[in-house]
Amino acid sequence: MSATVESIAAEDERLLPRSPLRRLISRPELGSVLGAIAVFLVFAVVADNFLRAGSLGTVLYAASTIGIMAVPVALLMIGGEFDLSAGVMVTSSALISSMISYEFTANVWVGVGVSLVATLAIGLFNGILLTRTGLPSFIITLGTFLMLTGLNLGFTKLISGTVATKSIADMDGFPAARALFASHLTIGSFAIQVTVLWWIGMVAVATWILLRTRAGNWIFAVGGGRDAARAVGVPVERTKIGLYLGVAFGAWISGQHLLFNYNVVQSGEGVGNELIYIAAAVIGGCLLTGGYGSAIGAAVGALIFGMTSKGIVFAQWDPNWFKFFLGAMLLAATLLNLWIRRRAEATR
Amino acid sequence: MTAPHEPHDPAADAGADHGPGPTPAPGTPPPTGDAAAAETAASGTPLLELAGVSKHYGNIRALEQVSLTVRGGAVTCVLGDNGAGKSTLIKIIAGLHRHDAGIFRVDGAETTLASPRQALELGIATVYQDLAMVPLMPVWRNFFLGSEPTVGRGPLRRLDVRLMRSTTRERLLRMGIDLRDVDQPIGTLSGGERQSVAIARAVHFGARVLVLDEPTAALGVKQAGVVLRRVAAARDEGLGVVLVTHNPHHAHLVGDHFVLLKRGAMAGDHAAGEITLDELTRQMAGGSELAELGHELRRAASPGPDSDE
Ligand SMILES: Nc1ncnc2c1ncn2[C@@H]1O[C@H](COP(=O)(O)OP(=O)(O)OP(=O)(O)O)[C@@H](O)[C@H]1O
Numbered sequence: 254m255s256a257t258v259e260s261i262a263a264e265d266e267r268l269l270p271r272s273p274l275r276r277l278i279s280r281p282e283l284g285s286v287l288g289a290i291a292v293f294l295v296f297a298v299v300a301d302n303f304l305r306a307g308s309l310g311t312v313l314y315a316a317s318t319i320g321i322m323a324v325p326v327a328l329l330m331i332g333g334e335f336d337l338s339a340g341v342m343v344t345s346s347a348l349i350s351s352m353i354s355y356e357f358t359a360n361v362w363v364g365v366g367v368s369l370v371a372t373l374a375i376g377l378f379n380g381i382l383l384t385r386t387g388l389p390s391f392i393i394t395l396g397t398f399l400m401l402t403g404l405n406l407g408f409t410k411l412i413s414g415t416v417a418t419k420s421i422a423d424m425d426g427f428p429a430a431r432a433l434f435a436s437h438l439t440i441g442s443f444a445i446q447v448t449v450l451w452w453i454g455m456v457a458v459a460t461w462i463l464l465r466t467r468a469g470n471w472i473f474a475v476g477g478g479r480d481a482a483r484a485v486g487v488p489v490e491r492t493k494i495g496l497y498l499g500v501a502f503g504a505w506i507s508g509q510h511l512l513f514n515y516n517v518v519q520s521g522e523g524v525g526n527e528l529i530y531i532a533a534a535v536i537g538g539c540l541l542t543g544g545y546g547s548a549i550g551a552a553v554g555a556l557i558f559g560m561t562s563k564g565i566v567f568a569q570w571d572p573n574w575f576k577f578f579l580g581a582m583l584l585a586a587t588l589l590n591l592w593i594r595r596r597a598e599a600t601r
Numbered sequence: 602m603t604a605p606h607e608p609h610d611p612a613a614d615a616g617a618d619h620g621p622g623p624t625p626a627p628g629t630p631p632p633t634g635d636a637a638a639a640e641t642a643a644s645g646t647p648l649l650e651l652a653g654v655s656k657h658y659g660n661i662r663a664l665e666q667v668s669l670t671v672r673g674g675a676v677t678c679v680l681g682d683n684g685a686g687k688s689t690l691i692k693i694i695a696g697l698h699r700h701d702a703g704i705f706r707v708d709g710a711e712t713t714l715a716s717p718r719q720a721l722e723l724g725i726a727t728v729y730q731d732l733a734m735v736p737l738m739p740v741w742r743n744f745f746l747g748s749e750p751t752v753g754r755g756p757l758r759r760l761d762v763r764l765m766r767s768t769t770r771e772r773l774l775r776m777g778i779d780l781r782d783v784d785q786p787i788g789t790l791s792g793g794e795r796q797s798v799a800i801a802r803a804v805h806f807g808a809r810v811l812v813l814d815e816p817t818a819a820l821g822v823k824q825a826g827v828v829l830r831r832v833a834a835a836r837d838e839g840l841g842v843v844l845v846t847h848n849p850h851h852a853h854l855v856g857d858h859f860v861l862l863k864r865g866a867m868a869g870d871h872a873a874g875e876i877t878l879d880e881l882t883r884q885m886a887g888g889s890e891l892a893e894l895g896h897e898l899r900r901a902a903s904p905g906p907d908s909d910e
C-alpha cells in the first residue's frame with residue numbers, strides 16, 4: 254500500500270508551476286482593470302484638466318463615495334444575495350444621526366452611535382428575514398427599500414416640517430465628527446478626502462476577509478453552492494446575516510459622511526444608488542449568481558464610475574449623457590468579463 | 602473487475618475479529634478522543650446504532666423502520682435500488698436530516714444530530730452522493746470547506762493556506778489522483794476526480810465513522826480499487842464504515858454486514874459469512890433470473906432500466 258503511494262508520488266513530478274499569465278487571467282478583477290485603464294486614457298486625451306492633481310482628487314472622492322458601499326455590496330453578491338435597500342439605507346443612517354442629535358440637543362456622537370446601532374439593526378432585519386423565510390433577497394430587500402424610502406420622507410416631514418433636516422453644524426462634537434467622516438488631508442498640492450481612506454480601508458479588510466479567513470471561504474461557498482456548504486458544516490445563515498451587517502456598516506459610514514459634509518440631509522436622497530453599487534460590483538467581476546468576484550474589482554468598478562462622472566464634466570460634455578455612458582460601460586464590462594472567464598476556463 | 606482481494610476475504614474476517622480486542626488508534630486526525638472510541642469498541646457498544654428509524658418528506662415515506670449497526674473495525678454495506686432510501690438514511694447519520702421516528706444512538710447514547718457540524722465533531726464524516734462541492738471554488742478550498750485550519754490569533758487569525766494546499770495534494774496522491782493544479786476550480790475536474798476529492802476529504806476528517814454514498818459509482822476500475830482499499834484500510838484502523846453501493850461485487854469484497862433496502866423498508870440483513878455473492882446479487886435484483894443482465898444494464902445507464910420500480 255505505501256509502496257503504491259510512493260510510486261504515485263514519484264511519477265507526479267509533472268505538476269507544473271502555474272504560469273503568471275494564467276494566474277492573472279483567472280483573476281475576477283482583470284476585466285474591470287482593463288476597463289479602468291481604457292476610461293482613464295480616453296479622458297486623459299479628451300479632457301485637458303483631467304490629469305491635474307486637483308481633478309484626480311475629485312475623481313477619487315467621487316469614486317470613494319460609491320466604493321464604500323460597492324465593496325460590502327460585492328461581498329454580499331459573492332455570497333449570493335442582493336440588497337436593494339442599500340441606497341436609501343445610507344440616507345436613513347444620516348437622518349437618524351441628525352435627528353437624534355438635533356431633537357435631543359445631544360452631542361453629535363450620541364447621534365452617530367445611535368445611528369450605528371439602528372443601521373446595523375436594519376441589516377440584521379434583512380438578514381434574519383432572508384434566512385428565516387428562505388424568500389429571494391430581491392423581494393425582501395425590495396420591501397425594505399420601499400419601507401425605508403417612505404420612513405425617510407415621512408419622519409423627516411413629521412419632525413422638521415420640511416423635506417430636509419435642520420443643520421447640526423453648531424452642535425457639540427461636530428468638528429471632531431466632521432474630521433472623522435468628512436475632512437480632507439493635504440499632501441503637497443494634493444488634497445485627499447477622508448472618504449478615500451475609508452474606501453481603501455474597506456477594500457483592504459474585505460480582501461483580507463475574502464481570501465485569507467474562514468469567513469471568506471464561507472462567503473464564496475454560500476454563494477456558489479449553498480446546499481453543499483450546509484452539508485459540510487458551514488454556518489450558512491450566520492454568514493449571510495454577517496454580509497447584510499457589512500452592507501449596513503458601509504451605509505453607516507456613507508450616511509455619516511453625507512451628514513457631516515453638508516450639515517443637513519435631504520430625505521429623498523439615495524434612491525437608485527443601490528443599482529449603482531450593484532453595477533460597480535458587476536463591472537468588478539462579481540457574478541450575479543454568486544460564488545465569484547472580488548472586493549478589489551468592486552473598488553475598480555467604483556473608480557470607473559468616479560472617472561466617468563467627473564471626466565464628462567472636465568471634458569465639458571453635456572452631463573446628461575452620464576447615465577448612458579454608465580449603462581454602456583456596464584454592458585461592455587460584463588461582456589468582457591464573460592469573455593475572459595471563458596478564455597480562462599478554456600486554457601485550463 | 603480487478604479487485605484488491607478475493608471474494609471470500611480473509612482480511613475482512615480478520616478485521617471483524619479484531620473488533621472486540623484493543624483497537625489500534627486511527628491514523629486520521631483525532632477530534633473527540635480515540636480513547637473513547639477504543640473503549641466503546643472494546644466493550645462492544647456500537648459506534649452508531651439505528652433502531653426502527655423512519656423518515657417522511659411531507660407525505661412521502663422515504664424510510665420506514667430501518668435498523669442498522671456500525672461497529673469499529675467493520676464495514677456495513679447498504680444496498681438497494683434507486684429511490685430505496687439509501688441516501689435518506691445516510692443524511693440522517695450525517696446530521697443533514699432529522700429522523701421522525703425510531704432511535705439513533707451514538708456510542709450507546711440516544712442522539713438527534715442538529716447539524717452536519719455536530720456529526721463531524723463526533724467524528725462522523727460523509728461522502729454525499731452529490732459530493733457536496735462548490736464548483737467555482739478551488740480544489741484546496743473545497744477540501745477544507747467548513748473545517749478550515751487557521752494560524753495566528755485575534756484579528757490576524759487566518760487560513761493556513763500552505764498546510765491546506767499541501768495536505769490536499771498529498772491526500773489526493775494517496776487516492777491515486779495526480780492533480781495538475783490544486784487551484785483549479787473543482788467544477789473543472791472530471792466526475793471521478795471530484796468523487797476522489799470527496800472521498801479523500803472524508804477519509805481525512807472521518808476520525809471514527811466513515812460514511813460513503815455510492816463512492817464507486819463514477820469511478821474507473823483502478824480508482825474503484827483504490828477506494829475499496831481505502832475502505833479496507835479505514836476498517837483496519839478501527840473505523841466504522843457505512844458503504845452505500847449499487848454494486849454487490851464491491852459490497853461483497855469489503856462488507857462485514859449487508860443491509861438491503863427496498864422502497865424505504867428493510868428487505869434483508871445478513872452477516873458476511875451467511876450470504877454468497879450470488880445470493881446477494883439475486884436478492885438485490887428481486888430474485889429475477891435476469892439478475893446478471895440487470896446489473897450490467899444498471900451500470901451502463903444508471904437510472905433507466907429499473908422500470909419495474
Ligand atoms: N428532499 C426530498 N423531498 C421529497 N422526497 C424526497 C426527498 N429526498 C428524497 N426523497 C424521496 O425519498 C425516496 C428515497 O430517496 P433516496 O435519495 O434516499 O434514494 P436512494 O436509495 O439514495 O436512491 P439512489 O440509488 O437513486 O441514490 C425517493 O422516492 C425520493 O423521491
Ligand SMILES: [Mg+2]
Pocket residue numbers: 687688689730814
Ligand atoms: Mg442515493
